[in-house]
Amino acid sequence: MFGLLVFFALPLVALVVRVPWSDITDDLSDPAIRPALRLSLVCSVAATGLSVVIGVPIAWLLARVEFPGKAVARALALLPLVLPPVVGGVALLVAFGRRGVVGQYLDDWFGIRLPFTTWAAIIAETFVAMPFMIITVEGALRGVDTRYEEAAATLGAGRWTVMRRVTLPAIGPSLLAGITLTWARALGEFGATITFAGNFRGETQTMPLAVYLALQTDTGAALTLSLVLLVISIVVLALVGRRVWGR
Amino acid sequence: MGTVSGLDARVALKLGTLDLDVDVHVEPAETVVVVGPNGAGKTTLLRAVAGLAPVDRGRIVLDGTPIDGLPPEQRPIGVVFQDGLLFPKMSVLDNVAFGLRARGTAKREANARAAEWLERVGLADRAGARPPQLSGGQAQRVALARALSIEPRILLLDEPLAALDAGARVEVRRALREHLAAYDGVRIVVTHDPLEALTLADRLIVLDGGRVVQEGSPAEVRNRPRSRYVAQLLGLNLFEGVLESNDLLRLANGFVLHVAVDDAVIGPCVAVVEPAAITLFASVPHASARNTWEATVVELDHEPSRVRVRVDAPVPLVVDVTPGAAAELALEPGRRVWCALKATAVSVEPL
Numbered sequence: 001m002f003g004l005l006v007f008f009a010l011p012l013v014a015l016v017v018r019v020p021w022s023d024i025t026d027d028l029s030d031p032a033i034r035p036a037l038r039l040s041l042v043c044s045v046a047a048t049g050l051s052v053v054i055g056v057p058i059a060w061l062l063a064r065v066e067f068p069g070k071a072v073a074r075a076l077a078l079l080p081l082v083l084p085p086v087v088g089g090v091a092l093l094v095a096f097g098r099r100g101v102v103g104q105y106l107d108d109w110f111g112i113r114l115p116f117t118t119w120a121a122i123i124a125e126t127f128v129a130m131p132f133m134i135i136t137v138e139g140a141l142r143g144v145d146t147r148y149e150e151a152a153a154t155l156g157a158g159r160w161t162v163m164r165r166v167t168l169p170a171i172g173p174s175l176l177a178g179i180t181l182t183w184a185r186a187l188g189e190f191g192a193t194i195t196f197a198g199n200f201r202g203e204t205q206t207m208p209l210a211v212y213l214a215l216q217t218d219t220g221a222a223l224t225l226s227l228v229l230l231v232i233s234i235v236v237l238a239l240v241g242r243r244v245w246g247r
Numbered sequence: 248m249g250t251v252s253g254l255d256a257r258v259a260l261k262l263g264t265l266d267l268d269v270d271v272h273v274e275p276a277e278t279v280v281v282v283g284p285n286g287a288g289k290t291t292l293l294r295a296v297a298g299l300a301p302v303d304r305g306r307i308v309l310d311g312t313p314i315d316g317l318p319p320e321q322r323p324i325g326v327v328f329q330d331g332l333l334f335p336k337m338s339v340l341d342n343v344a345f346g347l348r349a350r351g352t353a354k355r356e357a358n359a360r361a362a363e364w365l366e367r368v369g370l371a372d373r374a375g376a377r378p379p380q381l382s383g384g385q386a387q388r389v390a391l392a393r394a395l396s397i398e399p400r401i402l403l404l405d406e407p408l409a410a411l412d413a414g415a416r417v418e419v420r421r422a423l424r425e426h427l428a429a430y431d432g433v434r435i436v437v438t439h440d441p442l443e444a445l446t447l448a449d450r451l452i453v454l455d456g457g458r459v460v461q462e463g464s465p466a467e468v469r470n471r472p473r474s475r476y477v478a479q480l481l482g483l484n485l486f487e488g489v490l491e492s493n494d495l496l497r498l499a500n501g502f503v504l505h506v507a508v509d510d511a512v513i514g515p516c517v518a519v520v521e522p523a524a525i526t527l528f529a530s531v532p533h534a535s536a537r538n539t540w541e542a543t544v545v546e547l548d549h550e551p552s553r554v555r556v557r558v559d560a561p562v563p564l565v566v567d568v569t570p571g572a573a574a575e576l577a578l579e580p581g582r583r584v585w586c587a588l589k590a591t592a593v594s595v596e597p598l
Contacts, residue, residue, distance in 0.1 A: 150299050151332040153319040155346035156397060165345070169336045 012230065019227050020220035027224035035202040036210035037228065043118065043206055044186040047125035048133075051182045054126075055133035056175075060163075062134070063141035081131045088127050089195025096123070096196075120197035121204045128192050129185035133178040140174030141167070177244045184233060252310050253277070254401055254433040258295045259304040267291055267457040271435075275310075278427055278434040280444045280465075283454035284476050289437040292454070293403045296435065298322050309400060309433070320349070322401075325394030329406040331386040333378035339389050340365065340374040346397035364392040368422055384415030388422050395426060402427075404436040408443055416440075417597050423447065424598070441480050442519065442596065445469070453477050470557070475550075482555065484520040484564055490595060502561045505537035505590040512597040522555065522567040524592035528585040529576050536587035544582045547573065554578070560586055 020027070027033075061067075062074055080088055096103040096114045106112040114120050144167060152162045168175065190208040197204035199213060207229050214222035253275050259268040267288040273279045281289045294300035296307060298319035307315040314322050325346075333342050344361035348354065365371045368388040378386055387407060394402060407423065408416045420443060427434055427447065438444050444451060444465065451468045453461040453476075461473045465481070472478035488498035496504040496518050504518055526532070532539055542560035554573040556566045564586060568578075576584065 147328065148332055148334060150319070151326065151328060152334070152345070152349070154297055154299070154322075154324055154326040155349055155393065156320050157345070157349035158320050161349050165337075166334060169334075172336075 015223060015226055015230065019223045023220055024224060027221045028228075030221060032201060032205070032210050032214070033225065033228070036205050036207050036225075039118070039121070039202070039205065040187060040207040040229075043121045043125055044183055044189075046122045047129055047186040047189075048179055048183040050122065050126045051130040051133040051186075052175075052179065055130045055178075055182075056137055059134045059137035059141060063138045077134050078131045080128050081135075085128050085189065085191030085193075086195050089124060089192035092120075092124060092127060092192065092196040096120075115196060116198040116200065116204060118197075118203055121193050121206060124192040124196045125186035125189040128189050129182045132181040132185055136174055136178035136181060137171065140171035140178075144170050173244050176240065180237065180240045180244060184237065187229070187233065254296070254435075255306070255308040256292075256296055257305040258292060258302050258307065260291070260295060260300065260302050262291055262300065265291060265457055267295075269454065269457070269459050271452060271459070273433045273435060275433055276431045277449045278436060278447050279450050279452055280436045280438060280448035281452045281454055282438060282444050282477070282480060283460075287454040288457040289454050290405055293326070293405050293435060293437055296401065297324050297326055297403055323399050324401045324403060325397055325399035327387070327390050327394045327402075327404045327407045330410045331378070331390040333381075333386055333389055333393070335378050337378075338374065339370065339376050339378065339381070342378065342389060343393045343396050346393060350397060361392075361396060364396045365389070368392045368426070382415065383411045384418040387411065387415070387419045391419075391422060391426060395430065400432045402430060402432055402434045404434070404438075406437055406439060408438070408440050420446070421598065439480075441483055442485075442517065445481065445483075445485055446517065446598070451481075478555070482522055482565055482567075484522065484525075486518040486520070486562065487598070488516060488518065490514060490516040490597075494590065496593075496595065498562065500562070504593060506593045506595050507537075507590040508595050512595075515598040516595050517598055519594045519596065520564075520588060520592065522565045523553075524588060525564060525566040526587045527556065527558075527566055527568055527572070527576055527578070528587060530585065532585050532587045534587045535589070537590035538586075538588040538593075540586050542584055542586050544578055544580055544584060546580060547578055558584065558586065 058077055062070065062077070093100065093115060095101050096106070098104065098107055098113055098115065103114065106114065114123065148166050148170065149162050152166045157165065188208060190212065193204065193206060194209055199205050199209045207225060211222050211225045211229070214225055254273040257270045265286065265288050269292060271279070271292070281292065283289050291300055295302050298317060302315060305315065306313060309323065334345065337345070340358060340361050343364050344357040347357035347360055362371065362374060365374050368391060370385060370388055373381060373385060381389065408419055411419060424447065436443070436447055448465050451463060451465050452459055453468065453474065455474060455476065461468055461477060468477060469481045472481060486496065486498050486504055488496045488504065490496050490513055493508050494506055496506050496516060498504060506518060526536070540560040542558040542564065545557040545559050548555040549570070553567045554570055556568060556573070556578060558564050558566060566586065
């Protein structure tokens, strides 16, 4: 047990130890940090929101509706979990790039160009992180006692009211867990983002990308940026974790 | 052709091993109690009327209007489920207001009417509680208030007492009697509880293997059981009366039954006596039993292991004896016998 803790904690401790604490005020005032931090928060929150809007209905379909090809559908929904994120990024580029399968029509008909924009970063993060939402919520929906939903229907509640007032409250903790995991995964997203959205400061350069860039020139700055990301993640996970998983 | 009032439900469906095919009519303000062995299709029948179980063939018509094409949320029904199924994350008040809110009543009015209903079931003080904080009996009373709050025209009760302990049963049975009497819609109750069946029912329907095997007033079904299941379930002697002390129950016709109860619940009660608890004698018995009556044998019903004897004492009784005893006593219709019943063999339930 203790060994396991050491195994997980050691790299993080090493990171903290090696942070150039003497230069920290300089590093933290680096002009790259603020936009990267802002972009990371905006994109990860937006990706989480999209994952709720798209992922919860998918989870509901997988948990409650029988349809042919369901096993394949589930495999597709969870594929980003096993796919290297770079491959995900390439796939997004082929689909939504300016000459992509869908992207060329988006450009021709609507003048929408997704790649290398903030939207691209959000889409890349959603693509990679949404399976966490689907897998968590689907499991929770399967565990819900559907008789409560039937009781609600006999009282006159339509499908939407049942969802909002009975089903969602019943899976509340799992939904929160799904949101947390999805957000955490989106915050750390690197491969798909840099492939599909590029690395433009203020546009698509999120914290992980900033860390990667800093690592090429200034290890100290990279460590400081990593520390910032680490602190934010730990604070959020600790705060939400108490609500989701108890003390 | 005039409009038929009440509920007409012709339901045929297959579900697993169940092959349900029944035709049930219920008058307005009539309570039909559905009994039958496990797997007979009782609950499925209720679910079909509620729209929760898909019907293969059939027609469900309420007051001349077909409702079988409607989803559950559009049917004028109220359902009380076996274990209440109160929404655990909502307050008791929100639970009762849920149906009104779902049907578009403004929040303030829904809450006011829900509060009235809680008052009526005697739980106004628990409005702010969460369902897990309620006792089983309280939860079931809230479930009843929740089902009635939307003023349904069909009230369906699926084994409303089955999940309760003895004390809570009395509490909920009393609430059911009171509120069913005040409700003028169609009521269908599914139960395993003989006392509930006999005290609530205007009419009994016996289901077995997905078919109606018997139908009639509680007295008819009890006196002429067409299956062993019914004979065993309903073949009880029931006496409604007033408990005057902890050893004396006075029946409506003035007849007095000696009983022995620990905690005397003075007031209206029902006494239950198993047919096997009564002993028959050819002459005046010199027994310790508190209750002895002279009686006339009305009818004998021979079964392999026992003979069910109907006798006319000051009140009609059902008595089970062994075939040997029946032969020894030369039982036949018209024969005079003596009955003996120990006061301790009478179980008394408050109404």
